Amino acid sequence: MGGFDWEVIRTSLPYLFKVGMVFTLTLTVLAMAGGIVFGTLLAMMRVSGLRSLGLLAGTYVNLMRSIPLVLVIFWFFFLVPYIGAWILREPRPIPVGTFYSALITFTMFEAAYYCEIMRAGIQSIPRGQVWSGFALGLGYWQTMGHIVLPQAFRNMLPVLLTQTIILFQDTSLVYVISATDFLGAASKIANRDYRLVEMYSFVAVVYFILSFGLSLLVRRLQVRIAVVR
Amino acid sequence: MPDAMISIRNLSKWYGAFQVLTDCSTQIAKGEVVVVCGPSGSGKSTLIKCVNGLEAFQKGEVVVDGISVGGPKTDLPKLRSRVGMVFQHFELFPHMSVIRNLTLAQEKVLHRSPKDANEKGMKLLERVGLAAHSGKFPAQLSGGQQQRVAIARALSMDPIAMLFDEPTSALDPEMINEVLDVMVALAKDGMTMMVVTHEMGFARKVAHRVIFMDQGQIVEDCSKDEFFGKPRSERAQLFLSKILQH
């Protein structure tokens, strides 16, 4: 095996970060944004009091939460080209590429988790807030958009960010569809140069620093929000 | 009464099998101030929320300014925008400044320009003595101040009538009067008001009529003088004697 080779890490830094980490962070941020939007819509369906809507959203959420993420990633990767072809009425499967396939997967998957967070957030807003919005003549969407959701989002911000840290780590699972995310990039170099120990240790350290640093920030944010309320 | 602003006819409401309101009927004329009182759980809040359609009802009719609240074609948001409501727990929007609380619905519902809405809002804050606090957030104000902001917010929509649901019962005693003063001034200005309250001093001062509710029914509906002179029902007498002890 030989000694720990720092050099391989140093020379692969540009590739690891400019290609791998950019992929990972872009995927994380876009899936978070999409997941929160979609998850909030699901949450609104679940609290709407309309049975059919609630059942639909509930089924979706429970389904997503009961299947291993790796399976969903695989499944979407092979299915999305066919679904795309079906929607666009093309005779052949449409190549989507690993990035967009992963983005769609993570958005759909994380939406189930963001949904439950936003649902708790919405339910934490006193009924009187909705009443006072309605009493002023605001409609359902106005009351949601101006009064309920901003407060729910704000109250749940620490939890939403914590979920995003989990998402950030979970994106490494895209290696199963051979995407070049941070882990994927490292693993390619590890296998090329037979430097598994160095590369996987380095990857672990980077994931730890970023995740732990972010969770410290979230904790500080939590304290601030608690004081303002 | 032809010029009734609020007219409630044979209103009944159930929560599942539990009947909250039983055959309630009353009328409130334009400019009239009516106090609604009664023991806890008697249905006062439910009744007042039926007036602007915050609660649905199964039987009877509520008509506000000629418009049926339960009607299938009624534009409820529009109707509600014309009826002000003040809640026991203020229900200011905690994530908005005081002035934004007053301008939001003016802009989104009445489509007033931000400038007009702001002017109107400031004028009303001045009227309730809180212009200096316009930039603060609700949590920075005392309970009494918050409730005065809530009244100003309701007034910013130029309502044709005002509903109050126990506006002072969540307040510390020393803050009750500052809110009642605003309400008394409003009543003297000729506002049509339906007020759920146990503040009998307020009722004595400005109410025209008093409604007494018990177990979902309107037990007494009479002029203030009649009510304070000698309520006809035993339950109202008992209730009054309890309330007036302190």
Ligand SMILES: Nc1ncnc2c1ncn2[C@@H]1O[C@H](COP(=O)(O)OP(=O)(O)OP(=O)(O)O)[C@@H](O)[C@H]1O
């Ligand atoms: N959403 C609900 N579901 C079932 N029962 C309800 C609901 N809201 C109110 N009730 C019941 O209806 C009855 C009347 O309630 P309401 O709030 O109108 O009384 P109230 O006279 O305003 O009492 P309080 O003085 O305590 O405010 C009570 O017995 C209450 O428990």
Ligand SMILES: [Mg+2]
């Ligand atoms: Mg009540």
